Amino acid sequence: SxxxxxxxxxxxxxxxxxxxxxxxxxxxxxxxxxxxxxxxxxxxxxxxxxxxxxxxxxxxxxxxxxxxxxxxxxxxxxxxxxxxxxxxxxxxxxxxxxxxxxxxxxxxxxxxxxxxxxxxxxxxxxxxxxxxxxxxxxxTTGDDALHKRWYRIYTHHAPLNTAIASAMIKFSGWSIEKALLDPMCGGGTIPIEAAMLARNIPPGKRREFSYFAMLGKVIPDVEERAVNIKITGIDRFKKHVDGAVENAVNAGVIDAITFTQGDATQIGETQIGDIDVDTIVTNPPYGLRIGSKKSVEELYRGFLLNVKRLLDTGSTVVVITPYKQMMRRMVNELGYEIMDELWVRYGNLDTTIFKMRI
Structure with a gap:
């Protein structure tokens, strides 16, 4: 920020x-x-x-x-x-x-x-x-905070705050020439925010601001970029994949993103084709609804093991989680290098964004 x-x-x-x-x-x-x-x-x-x-x-x-x-x-x-x-x-x-x-x-x-x-x-x-x-x-913003984007017509039951999603993408150091993957994409927030960032689409489009009453309806002149990018979003549940497609269509970036159904612990070429993925940015489930930390640990381990098989050495993985100690222990066991950590207060949760290298 x-x-x-x-x-x-x-x-x-x-x-x-x-x-x-x-x-x-x-x-x-x-x-x-x-x-x-x-x-x-x-x-x-x-x-x-x-x-x-x-x-x-x-x-x-x-x-x-x-x-x-x-x-x-x-x-x-x-x-x-x-x-x-x-x-x-x-x-x-x-x-x-x-x-x-x-x-x-x-x-x-x-x-x-x-x-x-x-x-x-x-x-x-x-x-x-x-x-x-x-x-x-x-x-100067108004009752609707800046993270409330216009494109969200489908809302996942645990949607990622768009400001945090954008921060994670920037934190990853993703270059728009490289392919980006979110293997647990939910309603598509991370892939859509990445596409909007790459194409310089202003997040404040199609909304009113409180500053209008003070300065008039002043809208900055922003030049959007027509760039080709490779972004993939995967989710286990078809309804989330369909919802992510709806949101991406509404944001005007569906041509930049491929959404498909799949399991983050078993992703292979079927889901990502021949795209050479360099960066993963994702928000795994926290397990708070089902109350099972063990199932979350199994998911994280399966995901991280699969990523090591899928991506080349030197690739970047960025994850947000409330389980800081568990994540540290697991990535050390599996041979990842933690490059950086960022503390984020997310609602009532203390979470950590991990930037890791394979």
Whole structure:
């Protein structure tokens, strides 16, 4: 994500991994550019306040000091609050106090009472309290986070977050001249994100953003690339394969991807033909639904053994899993080299992305 921000023109000055936040500086042009083009980010906020606080009263007083002159008198606003940690109040309490502070601040400076519209506001103010740290910002993205792509008409029961999928692809170092394989592709997220990345298709196409209310409907000019790529997606279940095809058609990249049915532990030339696969990026099942870690271990082992038979020495395998110790033990037993690891908070799970070499 840091590299992506800098590639788009931002100047990163602080990274807070455990808080899930990257702080950077940039000009106004970055707001539409990042919202429209960023693949690995969730949301872009303009930071108004960041400080440690002790209670609701301090949240109110901190927000009341902010200049909300960027909101036009005729525009409506809403507060969206997030609370993580142990507190004697709820996120609804935070939203109420923050909303009151915005209204009072604006009334004092403009002598106008701002309209509140919780369903369809012109301006969204984000108020996040993470333990004792307060973040207040203008949400330039909107209620739908950036990972919500337009192409998903079929939803797998455990869909991979598209921002994480894109991060995994970039983490792998995949070159578009080489073939990419996802042998447990589910609804096709990794193959589709890889094709969109290779062809420079903006993930922000076909959607509205909150920044429109501030800057107008500014859409960056992005030149898409018509390149030939070889991507294969495989899944055990036909309904997921069919769903992945639907999603790829909707994304406009079905010509770049071959989807087929197969077992990740038994993949052979029947599934991938004569394509010389160089990189595997995949999100194996976590087994949380069936509650069997043993079956997950058998799947991982079978998959990794099969990959060693299938791919040449020096090929790259990238996997995301909540079972960090199990994966480390297994890849060492099977003779893989761990090149890098990346910690990712995925929903309520602590997961690790492993980059391995055969």
């Amino acid at each position: 840091t590299h992506e921000i800098e590639d788009l023109g931002g100047k990163v000055y602080e990274i807070r991994e455990k808080r899930g936040r990257i702080f950077f500086e940039g000009n106004e042009e970055l707001i539409p550019k990042i919202n429209y083009c960023a693949r690995t980010l969730e949301r872009l906020m303009i930071l108004l306040e960041n400080r440690n606080i002790e209670g609701l009263e301090e949240i109110y007083s901190s927000i009341k000091k902010i200049d909300f002159g960027f909101i036009k008198p005729e525009q409506s606003f809403a507060v969206r609050a997030l609370r993580i940690g142990r507190h004697g109040f709820t996120s609804l309490d935070i939203a109420r106090e923050a909303g009151r502070a915005v209204i009072d601040s604006y009334m004092e400076s403009k002598n106008v009472r701002l309209k509140v519209d919780l369903d369809n506001p012109d301006i969204i103010i984000r108020v996040d309290l993470i333990h004792d740290e307060l973040f207040v910002g203008i949400d």
